Amino acid sequence: MGRRSSRPRRILSPFEIVTIVVASTAGAIVHGSVGIGLTLVAGPALVAIDASFAPGPLLVAGQLVGCRHIVAERQHLDRGAYRHCLLGLPVGLVVGLALLELLDDRAMALIIGSLTATAAAAILGGLSVHRSTTSEVGAGLFCALCSVTAGLPGPPLVIAFADMKPPVLRATSAAVIMSVAVVAFFGLVATGNFGAEEVRLTLWLVPGILGGIVAARWVRPHVDHAWFRPAVLCVAFAGGSALVIRQLV
Secondary structure (H helix, E strand, O other): OOOOOOOOOOOOOHHHHHHHHHHHHHHHHHHHHHOOOHHHHHHHHHHHHOHHHOOHHHHHHOHHHHHHHHHHOHHHOOHHHHHHHHHHHHHHHHHHHHHHHHOOHHHHHHHHHHHHHHHHHHHHOOOOOOOOHHHHHHHHHHHHHHHHHHOOOHHHHHHHOOOOOHHHHHHHHHHHHHHHHHHHHHHHHHOOOOOHHHHHHHHHHHHHHHHHHHHHOOOHHHOOOOOHHHHHHHHHHHHHHHHHHHHHO
């Protein structure tokens, strides 16, 4: 049995429902514009309502945004980077599922949040990451690990793909995350970490995410500027920091 499977179903209050819709909409707007951000933006509020929103529901529902990027911007997909990331996915999934069973929620959040914030801050501070086959394989590994442990697949890809233009980043990240999500979903089900309660929470996310996808079409034309890269890294840093702070206060 997984560590989440025994959690009882709880009734959401009207305020919580509104918060879920608003948070998921905001997350989907960011994700639909820059290529990551659903969990980083919406995760803190959603997990405060119910810890079971991560990793499964956020990871699964986020593929609605990913489908948009893969279909609409498929011509921008960096196929070489995608193939290299796939090589790291199996190891990341195995390690992530093992950690999910061994560590509690607090320890996992502190580890993932700290690594995300530190890496983003280092690049914002001037650290240069040169893309290579090795870095792309590593990005796939950490994307898978962060997906199954915290529902946070985007930051490792943003850090590895920091030199990509917005359409390329969106399409390539979406393809990698989609591949992770398919396998991770079955892994979470097999380990008892995705059941009926997680399905219910996933459905609560859908209206806001669909609304965010629609709204993002007016934001995307404005992201292809010099501030795009630091802005995305700031989102990754803020999300990682929030994950850590939430565990310490």
